[in-house]
Amino acid sequence: MTTEHSTRRLGAPDSRTRAILVDAAEQLLLDEGYAAVTSRRVGSAAGLKPQLVHYYFRTMDDLFVEVFRRRAEENLGRFERMVAGGCSIADLWRFNADLRGARFNIEFAALANHRKAIRTEIARYAERFRAAVLEALGAALAAAGVDPERVPPVVALLVMTGLSQVMAIEGELGVSAGHAETTAFVEDLVARLGDHG
Amino acid sequence: MTTEHSTRRLGAPDSRTRAILVDAAEQLLLDEGYAAVTSRRVGSAAGLKPQLVHYYFRTMDDLFVEVFRRRAEENLGRFERMVAGGCSIADLWRFNADLRGARFNIEFAALANHRKAIRTEIARYAERFRAAVLEALGAALAAAGVDPERVPPVVALLVMTGLSQVMAIEGELGVSAGHAETTAFVEDLVARLGDHG
DNA sequence: GTCTATACTTCGATAGAC
């Protein structure tokens, strides 16, 4: 994460303990927000001493970046495997509408507000993911006979992303008015596009 | 904020100093994220002693709730004044697409993740605001001749909200691919609807 | 209404023993 060198020892990246710490940090982040991810609480949640966090990660930011990166890579991998087998607009919508990652995204968006290293990491991933989805969505829309002049794929992508994001955030707050209706609307639209292709 | 009573003194709600503290807290929240909103930093930013924060607010949560509530009321007031004079779909889109509140929303969405008092406050406001916008948007869509059976107003509302939200979050990260194109698309659509009505 | 003083907790991080 950083190029400065210090005399401090650092644990191996493939360590089992290290993975456990990342698991604990991710769980804390999801359950209680990023402010709860402290070396003491991560250690405790993992059943280990907090100093081990500093043995495996130079700083807490390094730990956050690792939590993010691990999930991002996993997500990107899943997406690429789905696309490789050929995928419909409905598949793309379902992948996108997965609520599992919503809280995760909110926390990291907030974190990115004031932690430079994390913002950089998120931006890099967001662009990679964006490009991958755009390519798949463009192909799927073309197959469904949608004129890209009339509905640019990138617009459809942003609408799709925005919809699932806003429903996820509101869902967490307990506000769900119109969600069922909107989901039904999108699924109907997507099904009709599927019939065409 | 709370019904427990303690012996501690509390400053007047209409105090000038209190307003300055809320200003400072809001600025810190926007600039550096909610984790930066501590009694020490708020006091320092306001040029006052941190203990004054505790004189005006029983807990830091009370301060957060006040920051949120003040802005929410102001926002709702502005919206209602706009609607009172009659408003078009374009007006609604512009109001919604105001990026100024994006960071604010992200921070509070993250805060709501783990602070019950704040979540309750946000949910209450979100529902009020949602109802107000829905009413205005429903009327504007009807005036533009949009069939509510074909495009339910609540769906249009969620699309609108989602779009501006996702563009705001990405914009903060420095990811802006497709944003200009999407904004142009929406503005064109909205203008065409305006011509009809 | 604002201050000093202070209690107590938790934080990130490091050094060095085993």
Added chain:
DNA sequence: GTCTATCGAAGTATAGAC
């Protein structure tokens, strides 16, 4: 690789003088 021990900084909150 994991532990004990420890530092200094920062956090929330309260009591009481002025």
